[in-house]
Structure formats: structure tokens, C-alpha cells
Amino acid sequence: MKSKTDVVIIGGGVTGCSLAYMLAKKGIDVVVAEKNYLSSGATGACGAGIRQQWSTKENTELAIKSIKIFESLSTKLGQDIELRQGGYLIAVHDAKEMRQAEKNVNMQRSLGLKVDILDSDEINDVVPVLDVKGMAAVGATFCPTDGHANPFKTTFAYANAARKKGAEIYTHTKVTDIKTINKKISAVKTGKGIIKTNTVVNAAGVWSKKIAEMVDIKLPNVPFRKEILATERLKPMFEAMVISFKDGIYFSQQEEGHIVGGIPIPREKKGYKTMPTFSFIQHMSKTLTRYVPQLKHINMLRHWTGFYDVTPDARPILGEIKELKGFIQCNGFSGHGFMLSPIVSQILSDFITDGKTSKILESLNVNRFKGKKIDHEMYVVG
Amino acid sequence: MKKSAIVCRCEDITEEEVLKAIEEGYTDLEELRKKLRIGMGPCQGRVCVQIVIKILEKKTGKKVSKISIPTSRPPIIPVPLGTLASDKDEK
Ligand SMILES: Cc1cc2nc3c(=O)[nH]c(=O)nc-3n(C[C@H](O)[C@H](O)[C@H](O)COP(=O)(O)OP(=O)(O)OC[C@H]3O[C@@H](n4cnc5c(N)ncnc54)[C@H](O)[C@@H]3O)c2cc1C
Ligand code: FES
Numbered sequence: 001m002k003s004k005t006d007v008v009i010i011g012g013g014v015t016g017c018s019l020a021y022m023l024a025k026k027g028i029d030v031v032v033a034e035k036n037y038l039s040s041g042a043t044g045a046c047g048a049g050i051r052q053q054w055s056t057k058e059n060t061e062l063a064i065k066s067i068k069i070f071e072s073l074s075t076k077l078g079q080d081i082e083l084r085q086g087g088y089l090i091a092v093h094d095a096k097e098m099r100q101a102e103k104n105v106n107m108q109r110s111l112g113l114k115v116d117i118l119d120s121d122e123i124n125d126v127v128p129v130l131d132v133k134g135m136a137a138v139g140a141t142f143c144p145t146d147g148h149a150n151p152f153k154t155t156f157a158y159a160n161a162a163r164k165k166g167a168e169i170y171t172h173t174k175v176t177d178i179k180t181i182n183k184k185i186s187a188v189k190t191g192k193g194i195i196k197t198n199t200v201v202n203a204a205g206v207w208s209k210k211i212a213e214m215v216d217i218k219l220p221n222v223p224f225r226k227e228i229l230a231t232e233r234l235k236p237m238f239e240a241m242v243i244s245f246k247d248g249i250y251f252s253q254q255e256e257g258h259i260v261g262g263i264p265i266p267r268e269k270k271g272y273k274t275m276p277t278f279s280f281i282q283h284m285s286k287t288l289t290r291y292v293p294q295l296k297h298i299n300m301l302r303h304w305t306g307f308y309d310v311t312p313d314a315r316p317i318l319g320e321i322k323e324l325k326g327f328i329q330c331n332g333f334s335g336h337g338f339m340l341s342p343i344v345s346q347i348l349s350d351f352i353t354d355g356k357t358s359k360i361l362e363s364l365n366v367n368r369f370k371g372k373k374i375d376h377e378m379y380v381v382g
Numbered sequence: 383m384k385k386s387a388i389v390c391r392c393e394d395i396t397e398e399e400v401l402k403a404i405e406e407g408y409t410d411l412e413e414l415r416k417k418l419r420i421g422m423g424p425c426q427g428r429v430c431v432q433i434v435i436k437i438l439e440k441k442t443g444k445k446v447s448k449i450s451i452p453t454s455r456p457p458i459i460p461v462p463l464g465t466l467a468s469d470k471d472e473k
Contacts, residue, residue, distance in 0.1 A: 037410045039413070156413065230422075231463065285463040285464075285466035285467035286467040288463060296463055296464030297463075297464060299463075300461055301423075301460055302422065
């Protein structure tokens with residue numbers, strides 16, 4: 001293990017690995033410390049959907065920029081990340097939801113996004129298997145360039161490309177402490193040795209709060225357990241990701257044919273417990289077969305849990321902590337960190353290498369929670 | 383074993399593919415599984431994971447620690463969604 005480096009990234013999920021790649025590409029000496037294996041956190045549990053239809057302008061802008069990067073990522077990294085752009089269909093259930101949807105679509109279109117509003121009888125043109133009556137939809141919005149990628153392959157592709165550019169990635173290496181001198185970062189202690197550095201990036205997902213506690217910084221993030229299931233493989237039936245904010249459900253058919261999706265767990269609790277529950281399976285099966293009745297005879301294959309690292313406004317925490325020089329946050333993704341990873345790592349790598357800041361980076365700093373009005377992202381599922 | 387022997391029947395993965403992935407640097411059992419989808423089929427890896435561990439140990443010369451052997455996830459046998467959705471024990 002190295003004894004000294006420019007930057008230590010804590011966490012080998014999709015964000016840690018993509019940031020390592022961006023920094024290494026700029027010639028920065030970077031180390032990633034991951035306590036398990038790459039993608040062992042939320043990244044490996046996630047639906048890996050990529051959506052540009054958001055209710056806040058900031059998230060929409062970030063997601064549009066991310067998709068642009070995703071579109072050329074396989075070529076850039078030299079490995080296929082299995083990006084599929086089958087669109088996202090967002091079900092709209094009543095007049096009130098439709099007014100909100102129209103408002104959002106206008107905002108999204110003003111940013112150059114192509115997005116359509118569908119009548120209830122147009123829904124089956126996009127996703128033929130949906131039972132429009134059963135799902136009680138009065139319409140939908142549809143953005144054809146939304147999609148999903150393979151979260152493992154994306155993470156591995158970033159990590160491999162980062163290594164080629166000189167990054168060192170240590171798996172099974174847990175960060176146990178962070179050392180400071182005069183309110184500046186000085187070193188990171190791991191289970192395998194100490195690394196001297198002036199810059200630490202906290203990309204530890206749902207464990208970021210614990211990492212921050214090592215240097216007496218309080219983050220407002222809260223872990224929320226999420227469950228997700230996969231059916232057996234089926235022949236290709238539809239390409240879009242289907243979501244509903246009212247029912248909280250999201251599901252899509254993966255490249256290999258499995259239908260994968262989730263829904264909030266009734267009586268869900270905060271915390272780090274990972275045991276899957278039967279109430280999730282039942283609630284999910286009921287809702288899914290109401291949306292797609294022909295799935296009744298299809299077997300559920302697997303069921304697993306992961307965590308959303310949730311902030312008070314459901315937007316990530318990015319950038320340097322004012323009280324501690326060199327301590328950079330990259331967490332609080334609140335259930336949409338996969339899709340934001342390309343743009344977030346670009347913004348942070350610009351900041352780390354050139355001190356370049358931007359309006360968006362400033363607006364995502366943790367100090368936004370100090371006594372200011374919060375613009376909450378409303379479009380969160382799962 | 384022949385080079386083209388099937389290692390994971392559910393996901394149709396051959397020994398050759400496993401060896402190639404190990405050569406590419408996927409020497410961590412979990413990363414290897416996730417790259418190739420080994421163990422994610424209907425049998426949840428009961429058929430293939432032990433074989434993959436043997437291949438990995440032989441190729442890298444390192445023992446795979448017992449702790450890192452994946453757990454199978456519920457349900458143990460596939461169940462139809464219609465059955466899971468049935469109302470019996472809920473109002
Ligand atoms: C069920 C589910 C579905 C989701 N669906 C989507 C979706 O469709 N689209 C989307 O964009 N997002 C989705 N998300 C959210 C997405 O998975 C996360 O936002 C994203 O993966 C975060 O990546 P990360 O790299 O920041 O964190 P993680 O992947 O959690 O990585 C953090 C890493 O830090 C490591 N770590 C922790 N503590 C330490 C330590 N002390 N020392 C060393 N390493 C440490 C962990 O082992 C972990 O590997 C979903 C999440 C879940 C749970
Ligand atoms: S043989 Fe590999 S999952 Fe069944």
C-alpha cells in the first residue's frame with residue numbers, strides 16, 4: 001500500500017470509482033479505499049435507472065448532462081456498460097398529478113429535453129403490457145432518452161480505466177480513522193496502513209455519516225432500507241422503465257429478460273438492518289400484477305435489500321466542508337446516485353484539480369441546510 | 383474439464399468465460415460473480431458457486447475465505463407473483 005497520495009476516496013461504489021477515473025485522467029495521484037469489494041454498497045443493489053424527468057430544475061439539468069456522458073461512456077472507458085435508452089414512462093393518476101406533470105414537462109422542455117405527455121389510450125403504444133385501467137392512469141409522461149445501465153459493469157469499467165491511468169484501488173480495505181492537523185486533513189488510517197494525504201473524498205454511501213463523525217462533522221443523511229426483486233427471465237416485452245409516484249413503484253425489463261423493480265415497504269423504518277421482508281414481496285407482487293396482469297404466472301427469483309442515503313431535500317451533498325480543509329463530500333444521493341455519478345465526478349474533479357467551483361456545486365454544499373428554505377425534489381420513487 | 387464446459391447452467395456461463403474474467407483481473411469472488419451473473423439464476427448458485435470457487439483458487443493460488451461465500455437470497459425456490467400477491471393473510 002502507498003504511504004502518500006494526493007487524494008483518498010473512501011468508497012468503491014459507482015461514484016468513488018468514477019471520481020477516481022476523472023482525477024487519474026487529470027494526472028492526480030489517487031487512491032480508493034473500499035472496505036468490501038467494488039460495487040458492494042448501494043451500487044450493487046440498485047436499479048441503475050437513468051432519468052431526466054425531475055421536478056427541480058437542478059436535478060433535471062444534472063441528469064441531462066449525465067445522460068450525455070453515459071452515451072459515450074462505453075467507448076471512452078473501453079468496456080460496455082450496457083446502456084439501454086428505452087425511456088421512462090411516468091404514470092399520472094389524477095388531475096392534480098397531471099397539473100404537476102405539465103409544469104415539470106414545461107420546465108424540462110425549457111432545458112431542451114424531449115419529453116411527451118401521453119393520453120391514457122397512448123400508454124399502450126409505449127408499453128403494450130400495461131393494464132391502463134388496473135394501474136388507474138389518466139395519462140403519462142414519457143422521455144425516450146431515459147434508460148438504464150448495468151451498475152456492476154459501469155463501476156468495473158470506471159475502476160479498470162482509472163487503474164490504467166494510474167489510480168490505486170484497494171478493496172477489503174476499511175477506513176478506520178481520519179487524521180487532521182490545524183483544521184486540515186493530514187492522513188487516512190485504514191485496516192492495512194496509514195496513507196498521508198491533504199484531500200479526502202467521503203463517497204461511502206450510506207456509511208458517509210459515520211465517516212464524517214470521525215472528524216466530528218455531522219451530516220444530516222439518514223439511511224433508508226429499500227427492497228427490490230427480480231423475476232425469472234422472460235422474452236423481451238417492453239423497453240421503458242415504468243414508474244408511479246403515487247404508488248411508489250418502479251420496474252423495468254433488464255437486458256437479460258428479468259423484470260426488476262421496487263416499491264416502498266409499508267411501515268418502513270430508518271436504520272441499517274438488511275433483512276428482506278415478506279410485506280415488501282406481497283405489496284410489490286400485488287402492485288406489479290395490477291400494472292401487468294400477465295405477470296401473475298411468472299416466478300419471482302430473487303429479492304434483496306439496499307440503502308438510500310437520504311438528505312432533507314433528497315439532493316446530494318457535494319463539495320468541501322467549510323470547517324475542514326480538504327474534506328470533500330460526495331454522498332446523500334437519496335436513491336438517484338447511479339444516474340448522477342458521471343456529472344458529479346466531473347464537477348468534483350474540476351473542483352479538486354483547479355479549485356473550480358460553480359453555482360450548482362455551491363448549491364449542493366452541506367451548509368445549505370443551515371437555516372435556509374429547502375427546495376425539495378418531489379419526484380422520488382422506490 | 384474441457385475448456386468450454388458449462389460452469390453455471392442457469393446463466394449459461396462456461397469455464398472459458400470464467401478464466402478469461404479472472405485474467406482480466408476479476409479475482410474477487412463477488413466481483414467475478416457480478417461481472418458474469420454467476421449464481422443469479424433460479425438455483426441461486428447452488429450448482430455453480432462451489433465450482434467457480436475451485437477455478438478461482440486454482441487459477442490465483444489463493445484460498446477464497448469462507449466469509450466471502452455468498453448467501454442465497456429468498457425465496458429459496460421460485461414462486462409465482464400471483465401467489466405472492468394473494469390476499470390471504472392481509473386485510
Ligand atoms: C434498491 C435500490 C434501487 C436504486 N435504484 C436506483 C436507480 O434506479 N437509479 C439511480 O440512479 N440510483 C438508484 N439507487 C441509488 C444508487 O444505488 C446510489 O445512489 C448509488 O449507487 C450511490 O453510489 P455510491 O458509490 O455513492 O455509494 P455506494 O455504492 O453505497 O458505495 C459506498 C461504498 O463505500 C464503502 N464503505 C463504507 N464505509 C467504508 C469505510 N469505512 N472504509 C472503506 N469503504 C467504506 C462501502 O462498502 C460501499 O461499497 C438505488 C438504490 C437502491 C438501494
Ligand atoms: S447454475 Fe449458476 S445460478 Fe444456477
